[in-house]
Amino acid sequence: MRIAMLATSRHPVREPYAGGQESHTAVLAKGLRELGHHVRLYARAGTDPGLADEIVPYPDLPPLSAVAAVDPALPEPEFLRDHAAFLAAVRDLLARPDVDVVHNQSLHFLPLALSEVLPAPLVTTLHTPPFPWMELGIALAGPRAAYVCVSAASAADWTTLPRPPQVVPNGVSDDDGGPGPGGEDLVWVGRLTAVKGADLAIRAARAAGRRLALVGPVSDPEWYAHAVAPELGRDVEHHGHLAHADIARLVRASAATLVTPRWDEPFGLVAAESTVWGTPVVAIDRGGLREVVREGTGVLVDDRGASEAAVVTRLRDGVQQAVSLPRPEVRRRALAHLGADVMVERYLQVYRDLQARPEVKAHPVALSGVLS
CATH class of the missing domain: 3.40.50.2000 (Glycogen Phosphorylase B;)
Structure with a gap:
């Protein structure tokens, strides 16, 4: 399977990870590759190149003109950077009909709002409680979008989804270090x-x-x-x-x-x-x-x-x-419940279930790849 993954645009995906969102993206990308799937990762410059088959860096903000820089309505720089990142990613994806599924890890509304024009269906992992921008993206998304929450407790908070989300707990890679000796501290x-x-x-x-x-x-x-x-x-x-x-x-x-x-x-x-x-x-x-x-x-x-x-x-x-x-x-x-291998298999089933939906199969730009 050929998977395009959209990481957060705020931090590179590399150690030490800025947070759980970056760690989760890395573990899933590596796990998918280990099973022979092709991962194209859209991420901030400086991301670990070993995480994916292809790394597509999000663009930096272009310099603003002297007039634009003093506009009293100028948004926060991070807001502009996010828009630049995800518009560029969607534009790139539009030229890639060989992608089987797009996995949105970004918590940004643009991939959702533009999901119906993408050449492949979109899976979004909801890493946080609901917030307005994300609910806007969900309202604009089409039937080819699927949603995953990291716990049933979190899923209960997402009340505006068109259908109940699937629950896939985050997974942890087994580094073969064993249970460790413990200690007093x-x-x-x-x-x-x-x-x-x-x-x-x-x-x-x-x-x-x-x-x-x-x-x-x-x-x-x-x-x-x-x-x-x-x-x-x-x-x-x-x-x-x-x-x-x-x-x-x-x-x-x-x-x-x-x-x-x-x-x-x-x-x-x-x-x-x-x-x-x-x-x-x-x-x-x-x-x-x-x-x-x-x-x-x-x-x-x-x-x-x-x-x-x-x-x-x-x-x-x-x-x-x-x-x-x-x-x-x-x-x-x-490990039986939270191992990375367990999580990867659950996400692969999410991808397959999404592909099996009639509205996905009937889409005019249905993917050309073959599920494996």
Whole structure:
């Protein structure tokens, strides 16, 4: 199968990944290629060239004239850059009738709005909760568009879709590193911003009497300066934004991973990766995390109606339960549900199901490729 994949235009798809969206795109592209499928990846310049058979870089913004640059209605630069990227990608796709399916990972409305003129049907993975621009794209999309959510919890939020989305959990590549030795310390991984709750993890680790390693980029410097930086010291260390292999080594050497969102996570990739690496998870039960942290892989903590002090206590108690879970069994259960190979096969079935729809077969520019 020949698959065109539209990555986000905000960040290159390369390690260390800017977020779960980029990581998911990389894992899926690599997994499809390993099965012999051809991947043409539209992505920001600087993307890892080994991820796809072809990399098509999104264009940079052209320089604005002196008059245009001072226009009071000038949109934000990122807004203009996104439009330039996806209009260029759609224009390129219009000249490629050999594409079997277009997979939109971008969360931009233009591929959806223009989906009916594309030479192949469009699959869009909805990585986030609904927002207005995306709902506009969905309203303009035709019947040759299909939608995937990363959890049933996230799917329930997308109420404006023309048909229920399919649910395909994000997958984690097995690096053959095994369950790891574990250790006494705890680890927390993510963007350092208030909604991710690293400050809750710090309090929980101290309540449990364990050291904590923080990993991730500082996304909100002001919040970090007053909520995290003053807490760093002998028992809390920030390791920065690490490469994926370095994160895996640190997680495998930890007793448990704390996942402490203050919002409803659409999925919970950190929890998925931790359990595939054999390290049990203690997570606040928000959004899709219930579908990731299953029996035998970790502990979920209920925060409904609870004060943050009560949540911290529950996280502390959860650590004591989680560290007793056998690491090989944590890994085995996680791979059966969340392995990259499982995800890739599910997406291939999504592509085949879309191709089988009568409205796709009847389209005048139906694809010329052969499903394999």
